[in-house]
Amino acid sequence: MSIAVSSVRPLDHCVFTHPEAWWTTMGNTSSWDRSSTNTPVPIEVVDGAQTCVQYVQKNLGIALDYQTETLPVLDHYLREARAQGSPHTHALIASVAGCYLGELLRARHPLCWEPLAQDQLLWSLSAPSITIFPVAMAHVALVGPKAEKQWEVFRFAPPLRQALTRRLQALPVVSDDEYVAPSTRVEVVDMAFEWLEATNNKHAHDHEPAEPEE
Known part of the structure; x- marks a missing residue:
């Protein structure tokens, strides 16, 4: 699938770290050792991710496998839940779907879970120059594009934000829902x-x- 830009500027509603913070935290993320934080994955996240897999399996008959190839299944599940659920069930579904998304992202990239906030919408993973709020991400997908301005789903350092904005703006337009x-x-x-x-x-x-001159 080719990513495309929403009709709304894609990163306008993100919050970004201060430029000086970027220069002090920017590091080689490929060598950033997640285990060095000595912070295990919170049990709430593990349980939530497993519950998400169970919900999707029960409702759609398809097993999520923490791979990007099955993410469209989660997309479909959240759109269906948006039409059928109540605010109470939306909160539960966003929570477990966010845990699943966080674990999928953690498997793909050198990200660590931050200590869990009381508000699940503030649960986050981070690496140098980037913070991701996966429960908020799932909440926006579940509630719909109208919630995009209300919740922070990414936090990028300014140079990264600028680079992403340029790249996304060069791609074809898709709907806000997508x-x-x-x-x-x-x-x-x-x-x-x-x-x-x-x-x-x-x-x-x-x-x-530099190579020494002969």
Whole structure:
């Protein structure tokens, strides 16, 4: 699937870290050791992700497998739940779907869960230059594009935000509903880490010692 830009500017409603913070936290994410934080995955997240798999299996007869290939199944499940559920069930579904999304992203990228906030919509994973709020991400997908301005789903350092905005604006336009779908959000995160890796590689190359002249 090719990601595309919503008719709303895609990163306008994100909150971004201060530029100075970016320069002090920017690091080689490919070598950032998640285990060095000594922070295990919270049991609430593990249970929530497993519950999401069970809900989708029960309702659609398809097993989620923490791979991007089955994310369109989660997209469909959340759209169906939007039409059928109540605010109470929406909160529960957003919680478990967010846990699943967080674990899928953690498996793909060097991200760590931050200590869980009391408000599940503030649960987050982070790496240098990027913070992701997966429960809020699932909530927006579940409630619909109208919630996009109300909740922070990404937090990017300014240079990363600018690079992503340029890349997304160069792609074809899709509907707001597709833009807030989990499969599209994960593609945005993939793009972010691709840019971080390329930037880190360039930075390392620029600082390699020059070959001695003969």
